[in-house]
Amino acid sequence: MPNLWIQNARVIDPAAQRDARGDLFVSDGKLVPSLSAAAKKRAKKIDAAGLVACPGLVDIHVHFREPGQTHKENIGTGTRAAAAGGFTTVVCMPNTSPVADTAGTIQFINDAIRRDAVIKVLPTGCISVGMKGQALAPIGSLKRMGVVAITDDGECVQSNELMRRACEYAKMFDLPLMDHCQDASLTHGAVMNEGTVSTRLGLRGWPHAAEDIIVARDVILSEYTGAHIHLQHISSRYSVGIIRRAKQRGVKISAEATPHHIALTDESLATYDTNFKMNPPLRTEEDRLALIEGLRDGTLDCVSTDHAPHTDYEKDKEFDFAPNGILGMETSLPITLEILVRQNKFKLPFVIDLMTRRPADLMKLPAGTLADGAAADICLFDPNEKWLYDAKKGFSKSSNSPWSGQTLTGRVKTTIVDGRIVYDGKKIL
Amino acid sequence: MPWTRQHLLTLEELSLTEIDQIHATAVAFKRTLSRSVKKVPALRGKTIVNLFLEPSTRTRMAFDMAAKRLSADVISLDGASSSTTKGETLRDTAENIQALQADMIVIRHAAAGSPLYLSRILDIPVINAGDGAHEHPTQGLLDTFTMKEHLGSLKGRKVVILGDILFSRVARSNIHALVKMGAAVTLVGPSTLVPQWFTDLGVSVSYDLRSALADAEVVMLLRIQHERQTSGHFPSIGEYTSMFGLNKTRASWLNPKAIIMHPGPINRGVEIDSELADGDRSVILEQVTNGIAVRMAVLYLCAGGQPELVMPTE
Secondary structure (H helix, E strand, O other): OOOEEEEEEEEEEHHHOEEEEEEEEEEOOEEEOOOOHHHHHHOEEEEOOOOEEEEOEEEEEEOOOOOOOOOOOOHHHHHHHHHHOOEEEEEEOOOOOOOOOOHHHHHHHHHHHHHHOOOEEEEOEOOEHHHOOOOEOOHHHHHHOOOOOEEOOOOOOOOHHHHHHHHHHHHHOOOOEEEOOOOHHHOOOOOEEOOHHHHHHOOOEEOHHHHHHHHHHHHHHHHHHOOOEEEOOOOOHHHHHHHHHHHHOOOOEEEEEOHHHHHOOHHHHHHOOHHHOOOOOOOOHHHHHHHHHHHHOOOOOEEOOOEOOOOHHHHOOOHHHOOOOOOOOOOHHHHHHHHHHHHOOOOHHHHHHHHOHHHHHHOOOOOOOOOOOOEOOEEEEEEEEEEEOOHHHOOOOOOOOOOOOOEEEEEEEEEEEOOEEEEOOOOEO | OOOOOOOEOOOOOOOHHHHHHHHHHHHHHHHHHOOOOOOOOOOOOOEEEEEEOOOOOHHHHHHHHHHHHOOOEEEEEEOOOOHHHHOOOHHHHHHHHHHOOOOEEEEEEOOOOHHHHHHHHOOOOEEEEEEOOOEOHHHHHHHHHHHHHHHOOOOOOEEEEEOOOOOOHHHHHHHHHHHHOOOEEEEEOOOOOOOHHHHHHOOEEEOOHHHHHOOOOEEEEOOOOHHHOOOOOOOOHHHHHHHHOEOHHHHOOOOOOOEEEOOOOOOEOOOEOHHHHHOOOEOHHHHHHHHHHHHHHHHHHHOOOOHHHHOOOO
């Protein structure tokens, strides 16, 4: 593997509060302060003039569908899409088929990662057996197999008792819990945000109260047990308020927002396009703006995509019958830059932080830094390049994206994992 | 102005002119219904498929009747007999119907938005015969047609829609048409079935039956839809009737000339007293008859007919 010399980049490393023009050097897969003159000569040089060089992006919420749903995505295709989106580390969710609630299934996933992944993938395990919310999964064994968190993502644990025990038990292993906050009793048959738009469209509404109630529950249980609960894909203004107040009291909770929840609202559903159907649903402009403010003031800790591939034929249905979820890997960076940097005047290093160091720190991952000696996981992107995104030509197996066919601004040019170029702006190497 | 629409999907998207054109065309077709020979040759040689993936009696029969009066051939498919029960997707079912050379498809479906979805897939006209809790445009057209027959212009007229609004496609289509026609619409019913969101559609919401009915010129009752309810939106049918059922006393609060409407099927003794349903002010069966004329107009226009061809004097 050649040494790398990345030249003339705008180097942004939020952990070191670095934002300056400069070079990066990579030797033996690690970042180094410099290379010897001789090594420089032999190094592979990458002209990064006009590009940003930042830590490889980190996404702690993706669905790679392996095992069991590999017609939608697998570890190979999912990580290729991730690499094309600038990601070098992702955390995948356990709602596979079977669900990842045993050490054996985690072993299977780890094998697939070793065999097929082009970036770093870390698994999560279930909170409950079969994700049924009735009995604790073998959390200790899952931890031993390397899960970085436990979650019943997609099937929020409804029993407060079980969630409480999960908190206490997981804390023993220093494992965070990730929760998809949804009180199921309030969302029977719900397919979109409840409000004016659902009233007009005649679709069954998912009130934000169903999220707020579980967010409040999780705040209470986190405070009571001392466990770290990470609140997934927050969508409601009211929830942002609950989290803000809890954090002021020092409760050990964290939370994420997705690019789609900060970019889109339920008005997008006017044509019943199932590429706008996800769970939690797109909400109102008021909610959208509250999420952005939540990211600005630190109430929300990071941006995660909830990358959720589904095939064309699964999505090509009556709105009520289509599955929830959209792709995220290849659009996360341009959409987040558009909404936070260009529209809401966030500083670029702060946004990079939301997509690198902060999610990595939440899950205690050795990622999200350009420090000397760290693994050379690097993303080079052009913040101003406009490009036409065609989901069908993307690297994911699926193409369910609301942004397909749109011109996006900001494009990943190179993705480097452990000092190896895995994506060169056109293809996976 | 020529008629340009191929599909009838919602009343929300129709202009007032288009609604008037359908009504005017329906007036002409209604005249043909009282002739001894009721058929007109307008759609001779065309095949219309009624794809009813949700139970229906009135709407399906009226579409059937309308198509036959226009001399079209009609094939009716329902959910139980179609391949959807074998797992075929709606897209595949619809593409097969088109491949069988149907000229038009009328769809009733439990999922909101499915007629719009079909209209994007197919080249032939798609007529919405009710999609979930979204719209039932021909019902809204026949209801407003019936109101116009009794009241003339609906501008400023006080119309009350009473009952289960939340799950009602009939309410939504009527709201869109009535608002465009300038009527003053008030929705009444239990607060759980009449959420305030509806005020964004340009109507009033009230939970006080007496003040809402006072001097109303039209009261439209809606059936309590047990099949769409997944949780208790009100305590019991008995309590509903005692709070919101239309009885003689409550009907006396209406304008003396008011008409009582119901899209059917009616639950006698629940949302309406049996006597009132059969009484002088009830136009419930007129609505059914008008449903044929209005659907003839819709089928005729969406198949490419023009309003002036059937009403040379208007």
